[in-house]
Amino acid sequence: MISENIKRVKQAISICCKKSGRPADDVRLICVTKEASVFLMEEALASGIEDFGENRVQDAIVKYKAIGGRAVWHLIGHLQTNKARDAVKIFSLIHSVDSLRLAEEIDKQAGKAGKVQDILIQVNVSGEESKFGVPASDAGRLIEASRSFKNLDIKGLMTIAPEVADPETVRPFFRSLREMRDSIDPRWHLSMGMSNDFGVAIEEGATLVRVGRAIFRPGHFS
Numbered sequence: 001m002i003s004e005n006i007k008r009v010k011q012a013i014s015i016c017c018k019k020s021g022r023p024a025d026d027v028r029l030i031c032v033t034k035e036a037s038v039f040l041m042e043e044a045l046a047s048g049i050e051d052f053g054e055n056r057v058q059d060a061i062v063k064y065k066a067i068g069g070r071a072v073w074h075l076i077g078h079l080q081t082n083k084a085r086d087a088v089k090i091f092s093l094i095h096s097v098d099s100l101r102l103a104e105e106i107d108k109q110a111g112k113a114g115k116v117q118d119i120l121i122q123v124n125v126s127g128e129e130s131k132f133g134v135p136a137s138d139a140g141r142l143i144e145a146s147r148s149f150k151n152l153d154i155k156g157l158m159t160i161a162p163e164v165a166d167p168e169t170v171r172p173f174f175r176s177l178r179e180m181r182d183s184i185d186p187r188w189h190l191s192m193g194m195s196n197d198f199g200v201a202i203e204e205g206a207t208l209v210r211v212g213r214a215i216f217r218p219g220h221f222s
């Protein structure tokens with residue numbers, strides 16, 4: 001069941017890559033496991049998944065104890081500064097850095113752990129009030145300031161698009177994140193696209209897609 005879903009997601013990703021003239025290995029599939037048990041995560045690993053995305057540090061700690069270094073761990077949810085210490089121990093990439101205070105704290109904890117922490121800057125390109133992420137107009141300043149931290153390595157940008165019925169609606173948000181990336185560093189990663197909109201995100205340049213429901217929810221493909 002899960003292996004079948006993973007196969008379909010991977011096929012869809014490679015078709016989108018082909019359509020946009022990109023090599024298939026340009027896009028990395030992050031399997032979002034916030035609603036998945038360790039049991040199902042083992043099944044995902046056995047089906048060829050290499051990257052897990054978790055929203056909450058507390059949940060990741062439990063799952064990490066069982067799975068550890070057999071996967072690459074991504075923090076995709078909001079991070080509170082008091083969880084930064086645990087986060088740097090587990091996560092290879094923190095996608096959700098959206099304030100200077102948080103960048104500062106991750107830098108400090110990474111330093112203590114003797115690690116250079118890879119991060120993405122989360123940008124709220126849609127301007128939706130409920131979403132985390134630095135407003136697009138402040139992103140440049142946050143990036144400049146974060147560059148001075150020696151235990152942080154900025155690898156790119158991340159965004160969460162609003163939930164809509166038609167993924168075409170969110171294309172402009174993905175495009176504006178790509179344009180921002182291109183103006184800063186074209187080699188940077190773009191973490192964008194979820195179950196409902198990863199096709200459009202890949203067409204607009206996503207290099208990391210975060211997919212949960214299409215893998216774990218029965219009947220997503222019908």
Ligand SMILES: *Cc1c(COP(=O)(O)O)cnc(C)c1O
Nearest residue numbers: 032076194195210211212213214
């Ligand atoms: C839950 C979540 C996803 C995955 O969403 P699906 O619709 O289940 O694919 C991706 N990114 C973030 C930040 C999430 O919280």
